[in-house]
Every structure is written in structure tokens, then in C-alpha cells.
Amino acid sequence: MTPRRKFIRNVALLSVGTHALLRTGSLSAAVSESDALRIKGWPEMKYTKLGRTEFNASRLVYGCGAALSRRQDERSLAAAYDQGVNVFDVGTSRYYGAAERHLGEFVKTRRDKVFLISKSFLNAARDEEPDVERAKEIASQWRSDMEQSLSQLGQEHVDAYYMMDAKNPILVKNEEIYREFERAKQDGKVSYYGLSTHDNAEKVLLAAAETGWYDLAMVAITPAGWYDYNIRQVVKDSPAMVDLKPVFDKAKDAGIALVGMKVARHMAGAMFGGRSARQAYDEFYSEKMQNAQFSPFQKAYAFVLEHGMDVVNADIQNFDILEENFIAAATSRDYVS
Secondary structure, eight states, X not given: OOHHHHHHHHHHHHHHHHHHHHHHOOHHHHHHHHHHHHHHTSOOOOEEEOGGGOOEEESEEEEOTTTTSSOOOHHHHHHHHHTTOOEEEOOOHHHHTTHHHHHHHHHTTTGGGSXXXXXXXXXXXXXXXXXXXXXXXXXXXXXHHHHHHHHHHTOSOEEEEEEETOOOHHHHTOHHHHHHHHHHHHTTSEEEEEEEEXXXXXXXXXXXXXXXXXXXXXXXXXXXXXXETTTTEEXXXXXXXXXXXXXXXXXXXXXXXXXXXXXXXXXGGGGGTOHHHHTTTGGGSXXXXXXXXXXXXXXXXXXXXXXXXSEEEEEOOSHHHHHHHHHHHHHGGGGOO
16 A cells, blocks of 8 residues: 555544544544444455465464563454454463463454464574483473463463474474474374474474474565574575575475565664665565555565465554555465566
8 A cells, every 4th residue: 555545544544433433432432443444445365274284374374472462452453353364373471471361362262263373492502412311301391381371371272382483403303392292282282383483494494394293384584585583684695585495395395384474574674764674675576566556564475475485474563564464465466477
């Protein structure tokens, strides 16, 4: 949506909200009427099978970690769910504060309709090569975090639990950690094994594919290639995303569903006038994508969805961001030449 069209739309929504407020005297009613009119114009969400889980997943994953770490956001969560978003991703309270608890309050009446993901990191060094006893200790801590996540969510079961911030291929292939997952699965705590990575991602993803254990992998990826969240930059000398297809194919052949994340984080400075940041990925776009009535952020999300990612995880900080990401995920296929 162009800035001018967005301005005109917002003026109209303000008018609707004002009339509702005058009529009902209720601010919440005014917001609800304005939101109902707003989402009426959203496109239909698109879906895809989430790897071997066979879950028919919305192409937009609602990222809840940072977004819900300090507050509930019933307005955005409800709008996303009502419009068809059915995958919600969160993470351990050790990192994300109250996010699991806030999400748990929302999903408790919708649990059978959504795919619920949480995660925790391993207490291990980047290049650690643990012996069996040390690996058992690491696995036990991860399982303990899983139990805490379930408690925070108010759930007995999550669909997937990730090894968060995976960066060490040795740990990705560690049998003791995988056995702990299998025990949790046997106990009815979790169904699917996954990981998230934004450091050493290519090696981590290939290691995961080699094991045949993993069902999902959430990777930091941009149109320009791998993204390293630690340095807030695209990895130096990374192949462009289109050239990473053989890596993605290996993962998919191993049954792994690919979830893109940190897709537009590199452009965050654009919100404060950084022209070069807004144009960071333009060279990778077709003419059709270049001419799309999309923001730079929407173009990045649409691109990664059409070049290897099954779904994309977006950190939904407010209703405007939800709307922008929803439209990108729902219409990305329209902009592939």
C-alpha cells in the first residue's frame, strides 16, 4: 500500500471509529468497528503443508516472543487468528519474559485449531564437543525448559519445541539431546522436533538434514542470503538466497519444513529515514516485484516465501505490522514472474 493510499484509508477508518465512539460511548467498540472494516479488505490467507507434519499452515507465522514479552495483545492476536493465521511461535521465559504466559491466555480456547511452537536454547558453548555425560546434562536442561514452557503456556502439549539459536552442528547431531526429545514425545509433551538458527545457519541446516530427525527449521534469511542476528548484517560472502536452493532442497528432502525469520530486520533503520536500508534488496527483485504496491518490508517477506521458505515468521509488534505482513504472505505468489 502506498503512503497516500494508506493515509486515505486511515482517514476513513478514523471517521468510522469516531462515529462508533459517539454512538456507543465505548472506545473498545470504536476500535472493534474500525478493525472490522479494516480487515474486511484483507486478502485470503494462503496455506501450505508444513513438511512431514502434514499441518496445513498459514504462510504467515505469528512471532510472539518479543511482541508479547511485556504485554498481551488480544487485538492483533484475535485479528490474525480470525483471518486465518494458525501457527503461533513463542519461546522460553528465560529469554522472552512473559510471552509464553500471554500467548497461553490467548490460545487456551483455540488450542485445537492452531500449531503451537515454543523453544529454548542449550546451555552450551558455540564449539563445544560434549562427552556423553555432558550431553546428557545439556539435554536435561533443555527438557527442563520445555516443562517450564508448558507451565507458562498453561498447556500439557506443544506441537513443536525447538533447539533455539542452534549454532553448533555437533550439538544438532547429538544423540543424547535427540533422545531427550523422543522421551518428551513419548510422554505426550511434544510432537515435532525443530531448531532455530541465525548463526552458522547453513552448516546447522545441513547437519539437521543429515540426521533425518528434524521436522522444522527456522532460519534467518533475506533476499541477499543468510542473516546473522549477532552482527545485525547479512553474512559476509553469503550466496544470494536464490543460490541457496540446493541447501534448501536438501533440508526439504529430509522432511524439514523451512520457516524464514529476521527477513527484514536489516531494513529496520528505514523507519528512521535510512534510504539505503530500504533499498537493500532491490537488486534481487524482478520487475514485477519492484512494481508491486508493497513496502520494502513486504517485498522482502514475499520474496523469501517464493524462493525456498515454506512459511515466514514475523515479529508482530502492533496491528499495522500484522496487516503489512499478512498481506505480503497472502499475496506473495502474485508477484513471481
